[in-house]
Amino acid sequence: MKKIVICEFMDQAAVDGLKRDFIVVYDPALVDQPDLLSAELETAQAIIVRNRTQVRGDLLTCAKRLKAVGRLGVGLDNIDMAACRSRQIEVFPAHGANDAAVAEYVISSIFILFRRAFQSGPEMAAGQWPRTALMGNEIAGKVLGVIGYGAIGRKVCKMARAMGMKVAAYHPRWPGNDLGQEIEAMGFNELLATADVISLHVPLTKHTRHLMDTKAIAGMKKGAFLINTARGGVVDEKALVKALESGQLGGAAMDVFEDEPLTAARGQQFKTLSNLILTPHIAGVTMESNIRVSAVTAENIRRALAG
Incomplete structure (x- = not known):
């Protein structure tokens, strides 16, 4: 089974849905544990992040099998888009959900x-x-x-x-x-x-x-x-x-x-x-928007890994 790492908070229902078809490592604290996150990414095909995880540099180097990045939001400044394109890693922002x-x-x-x-x-x-x-x-x-x-x-x-x-x-x-x-x-x-x-x-x-x-x-x-x-x-x-x-x-x-x-x-x-x-980067995060953003991102990653 393909593996997904989710290192920031996500709606539990969306996480549970992914667990039915993939190996899912879900730990919102991983964003603050770079060594552990890098270790998990060595065997992962996808990662789901918010804005704090820096998908670049050493983190991308460790993720040798990475095929997709799900962004729980729309800003992409924490993702090295050029590096992802060069490796044909697809990046999926959750447009419109928040x-x-x-x-x-x-x-x-x-x-x-x-x-x-x-x-x-x-x-x-x-x-x-x-x-x-x-x-x-x-x-x-x-x-x-x-x-x-x-x-x-x-x-x-x-x-x-x-x-x-x-x-x-x-x-x-x-x-x-x-x-x-x-x-x-x-x-x-x-x-x-x-x-x-x-x-x-x-x-x-x-x-x-x-x-x-x-x-x-x-x-x-x-x-x-x-x-x-x-x-x-x-x-x-x-x-x-x-x-x-x-x-x-x-x-x-x-x-x-x-x-x-x-x-x-x-x-x-x-x-x-x-x-x-x-306020702590909370404008786009409500109970309702978290459900929408998580559902959109989960579906994006599901489609990306279906092939």
Whole structure:
């Protein structure tokens, strides 16, 4: 029987389904045990990963029988695609399976950032009544700027329009003339200067690394918000911190970071920022999306190994 190694968390039902037809080594802790992971991969035909496992270098060298990589998500910056192509290893991202989860996270963040009222539990419990200080803003009529108009960016735009927001978008390579009448196409700098909130939806490449640097953030409307559910390296974290401290940015939501997991040492730079939402790369992970992503990935790997 062919062998599949799953080294990050996956829906158990999908794992059990694969076990009926394959030898499956499922241990979410393997991602943090590189020697053991490499040993398991020596006899494996497929590996299933999320974003933390680096499918490159020594790991690929050990996986001499590897035929397929299943990605529980869509980002591929943790996979050496060139090396996989050279060895004819197929890579299967779970396109579309977590779009709704990410879009809902973005919309939730917009509400939290604009209203500023949803983190006042400790003050209220302490007997304070910070009513005036927590007077925020409505989102209707505000401008959402989406950078990256792929499947997730489109879904975010649709949800935002439904709530009365104006929507503008920038994409390095426009996917045809299908923006629709309700979405305005803008250049990068124009979008930064216009939007009340920017949401990032681009992959991490040499062209997008630190796309949001000191210069770009300075070009944003003063007091605007920034939301990053794409990849941490798209935002220069030092520039972000300075902009939040100075008031150039009114707030931000960061679900992804330049180095993950975020360590206590790296986290110190964010410690005093009350206008910053930090979450552990969870935007695309809900109970529902995990089931969808896992099912799609399991089926992709099943088909790849069927031959």
